[in-house]
Amino acid sequence: MSESAQPTLRDDRTETVPASEVEWDVSTDMLIAGGGGTGLVAALAASESDLQVTVLEKTDAVGGNTSLSTGMIPAAGTRYQAEAGIEDDPEDMAADILAKNDCEADESMVSHLCAESASLVHWLVDEWDVSLSLVDDFKYPKHSEYRMHAPPGRNGENLVAELKDRIEATENVELLTNAPVTKLVADDGAAGVAGVVAGERREESIEAERVILATDGFAGNKRMVTEWCAEIEEALYFGADGNTGDGIRWGAELGGDLACMDAYQGHATVAYQTGALSTYAVVMNGGIVVNREGERFGDESAGYSAFAVDVLRQPDNVAYEVFDERIFDRLDGEFDDFDEAVSLGAYHEAESVEALADHLGCDPDVTAATVERYNEAVAADEPDETGRTDGVNTLSPPFYGAEVTGALFHTQGGLVVDEHGRVLREDGSPVEGLYAGGGCAVGISGHGPGGYLSGNGLTTALGLGRLAGLHARRSLDAD
Incomplete structure (x- = not known):
């Protein structure tokens, strides 16, 4: 679909x-729209009974944004932390x-998801043999x-691969790709949801007693991004390409309330x-970022989401990452993303800051002076010129660097849900039979980009996915 044809609220x-x-045309007990982290985890949670669970993914592969992430799940109070002596x-x-x-x-949703975080990690490992x-x-x-719990390679693709394997080995879960949900079907009598319309070449109407919206946010819908996150x-x-705000619009049309739509x-x-x-x-291992003039323009430890806007404010939307061999060796082989960037030639090496800066395209002399001031602050254990205080090692030759830009990964606003993932109306009543999680539901990052704490995305994706799947299953079992 062209950008101009993308729908908005x-x-x-x-x-x-x-x-x-x-x-x-067909019926199922539970229909999950979307096969990313939210949908896959919801399906596993829902499958722990004899109910029929159907997962429809509109693209040709499952995973969504989870597969593009590091796959790191934040959790507090896990046995892995205890074994490492971490309180x-x-x-x-x-x-x-x-x-x-x-x-x-x-605050109540934040507290709830944090309280459930250790159970989420233990459940994935103990019940589903997921590697974390x-x-x-x-x-x-x-x-x-x-408190980050990571899959092998610290790569979301590996986490998704394991979740997909568990889904495919579960008899009462059907997982279909290239099967986009295109509409929700509203229940005439209960002011809730009765099923979906789905299909790429031929549409089918699928009756379902519970529907979980796991279609992620709207970052892939340029018109919605312009509307909310200009x-x-x-x-x-x-x-992921499939993040076009579908579930958010459907849920809102059925009366679901929206919040923090400017968050990303x-x-x-x-x-x-x-x-x-x-x-x-x-x-976070000690690298810094400078602009074309060779000067730092903010505290990098504010976080990669908040700092993205600072990068995009620089000339031509680019900046330059500067680090050293100690950092390179520490990350080499630990992060699949880092290894891929190395293999693609993203990083350049030089024996001096001046030579590196000359190759990258930022001012050599000013960059060298910037690194020197940073090193002096670290050596003195004092805040540097940006106010950053987390430096523990000075940067020393050989040096590495890359030209970088800011990017949009996913949106954090969406449908308001309760502690079970049920979609709520403005008056606080649930839309009968409808759940949402991940980027389809409002996140826990507040407004704008600055409130995003690393891991917030998977906290709501996997956390709400599990809670929605559990509650939907239990509510059906009780009927």
Whole structure:
């Protein structure tokens, strides 16, 4: 679909259909629209009974934004933390999230998801044999403790591959790709949902007692991005192609309330020439970012989402990442994203800052002076010129660097849901039979890009996916 034809919430169009106008072709107990992290986890949670669960993914492969992420799941109070001697609890995790977004997110939802986080990790490992291990060699910005639990290669593709394998081995779950949901079917009598219309070449009407919207956000819909997140509209889009806001529009049309529609997750260090993601672990291990003049323009430890806007404000929307061999060796072989960027030639090496800067295209003398001031602040254990305080190692030759730009990864606003993932109306009542999670539901990052704390996306994607699947299953079992 062309950008000009992409639908928005303000268009005069209908994307739901009354059940009275539908002749059902097939039925299922639970229909999950979307096969990303939310949908796959929801299906696993829902499958722990004899109910029939159907997952429809509109693209040719499952995974969505989860497959493009590091796959790291934040969780507080896990046995892996305890084994590493780390004392952490959901209250501390919630405090970090709320501090990052200036308490603009729903505090009760933040607390709830944090309280469920350890159970989520243990359930994935114990019940579904998903491979996760604690990341205890670095912290993302504003995390007070080591709480990231990562798949092999610290790559979301590996997490998705395992989830998909478990789905395909589960008899009562049907997973179909190239099967886009195109409309919701409204229940005439209960003011809720009765099923969906789906299909790429031939549409079918599928009756379902419960529908979970797992279609992610709207970052792939340029018109919706312009409507809600205009400051990032010209940035490179680095998310999944299928994220066009479908579930958000459908849920809103059925009466679902919306919140924080201006929220999104950006990324500050996408390699400009290759399009490869330069993991922010480069920065959090001591790397810095300068502009074309060789000067730093902000505190990089604010986080890759907030800093993305700062990068995009620089001339030609580019900046330059500068780090050293210590950081290169530490990340080499640990992050699939980093290894891919290396293989694509994203990074350049030089024996001096001046030589590196000359190759990258930023001012050599000013860049060298900037690195020297940074090193002096680190050596003195003092805040540097940007106010950054997390530096523990000076930068020394040989040096590495990359030309980078800011990117839009996914949006964080969407449908308001309760603690079970049920879609709520403005008056707080649930839309009968309808659930949402991940980017389709409002996130826990408040407004804009600055409230995003690393891991917030998977916290709501996998956390709400599991909670929605569990509640939908239990509600059906009780009927």
